[in-house]
Amino acid sequence: MMPMKKHLAIVGATGAVGQEILRILEQYQLPVDQITLLSSKRSAGTELTVRGERLTVQEATPDSFQGVDVALFSAGGTVSKLLVPEAVQRGAVAVDNTNAYRMDPHVPLVVPEVNGEAIKEHQGIIANPNCSTTQMVMALHPLRQAYGMRRIIVSTYQAVSGAGHSAMVELENETKGILEGEKVTPTILPSAALPVHYPIAFNVIPQIDRFEPNDYTLEEMKMVRETKKIFQDATLEVAATCVRVPVFRGHSESVYVELEQEVSKEDVISSLQAMAGVIVVDNPEKQQYPMPIDGVGKPEVYVGRIRRDLDHPNGWHLWIVSDNLWKGAAWNTVQIADQILKS
Numbered sequence: 001m002m003p004m005k006k007h008l009a010i011v012g013a014t015g016a017v018g019q020e021i022l023r024i025l026e027q028y029q030l031p032v033d034q035i036t037l038l039s040s041k042r043s044a045g046t047e048l049t050v051r052g053e054r055l056t057v058q059e060a061t062p063d064s065f066q067g068v069d070v071a072l073f074s075a076g077g078t079v080s081k082l083l084v085p086e087a088v089q090r091g092a093v094a095v096d097n098t099n100a101y102r103m104d105p106h107v108p109l110v111v112p113e114v115n116g117e118a119i120k121e122h123q124g125i126i127a128n129p130n131c132s133t134t135q136m137v138m139a140l141h142p143l144r145q146a147y148g149m150r151r152i153i154v155s156t157y158q159a160v161s162g163a164g165h166s167a168m169v170e171l172e173n174e175t176k177g178i179l180e181g182e183k184v185t186p187t188i189l190p191s192a193a194l195p196v197h198y199p200i201a202f203n204v205i206p207q208i209d210r211f212e213p214n215d216y217t218l219e220e221m222k223m224v225r226e227t228k229k230i231f232q233d234a235t236l237e238v239a240a241t242c243v244r245v246p247v248f249r250g251h252s253e254s255v256y257v258e259l260e261q262e263v264s265k266e267d268v269i270s271s272l273q274a275m276a277g278v279i280v281v282d283n284p285e286k287q288q289y290p291m292p293i294d295g296v297g298k299p300e301v302y303v304g305r306i307r308r309d310l311d312h313p314n315g316w317h318l319w320i321v322s323d324n325l326w327k328g329a330a331w332n333t334v335q336i337a338d339q340i341l342k343s
């Protein structure tokens, strides 16, 4: 029997995440025969080269999904709410990068190395977690599996690319403008949808997304809710402080984690080293630790600065770094698509 030809659609192909998906497809053999690139009306007509082929970006409409097997959505929650059901209705499996379906109990929230078996339970939609959640659960999963976990307290140092292409342009323009003595007028961060904006160049902003009634931001509560869902552990104690920093790519996280038993540093390191997709860089003597510039364009999650808490014998401090556009978004999406296409 001839193998069925597979058709992939990429919604948001011209955005920060979409562009990285296209870059990954150059390097990674996803088993697809046809690729359709979709965007808003603004970029429709743009020509992009994918796997050596010139493709014209089309405006995403419900009928764009006719005959599509897998549709990757990275065009914001509003677009996903509108078009994911249209894609599913036409027989596609949707892998959604936005916040639209992550907490839906019928939608698996998947990091393949952590809970890849959840993909099998999908009913047409699979959600990709928030970038800051993904890299954290990648590093904490082996520790939780081996030693149990009670509590996580995380502070993030998140790159501007996590807020899309326009935030990267804003950091570049502000940096140049301030150095040239110009007055800058920020319009994108903390979020274009909010009424007040602050400069990110030469600054850090302790707000990502809007505030929730409990004084945590939505980004912080995403980390809390998504971590509990992925680990299937409602009793796990999680608190987050999410901060935007003037870095183009690569999120960093300072994580305090309390295990259920006292273990040696060697055990912590060997558990982390055994985890697929995690690389330990931890050598204080040689001043070696992960930094965002080392992880750009790489699929792995890097862990370093591993030290026992000074007061709590089961407490550990870790520094976790990864490219938010890769494992935090594009690479995780492609990994999920690959599993669906091969199943």
Ligand SMILES: NC(=O)c1ccc[n+]([C@@H]2O[C@H](COP(=O)([O-])OP(=O)(O)OC[C@H]3O[C@@H](n4cnc5c(N)ncnc54)[C@H](OP(=O)(O)O)[C@@H]3O)[C@@H](O)[C@H]2O)c1
Pocket: 011, 012, 013, 014, 015, 016, 017, 018, 038, 039, 040, 041, 042, 043, 044, 060, 073, 074, 075, 076, 077, 079, 097, 098, 099, 129, 130, 131, 161, 162, 163, 164, 165, 166, 324, 325, 328, 329
């Ligand atoms: N950046 C990250 O690290 C990251 C990580 C995880 C998840 N995500 C999520 O992924 C999504 C995209 O993020 P991004 O950083 O790539 O944003 P971005 O750089 O702003 O790109 C947005 C993309 O969506 C397209 N788009 C906008 N409105 C559309 C519409 N009405 N119909 C079809 N396409 C439309 C844009 O097309 P045009 O070129 O036509 O404007 C563009 O391709 C967001 O929901 C974000 O939360 C991002």
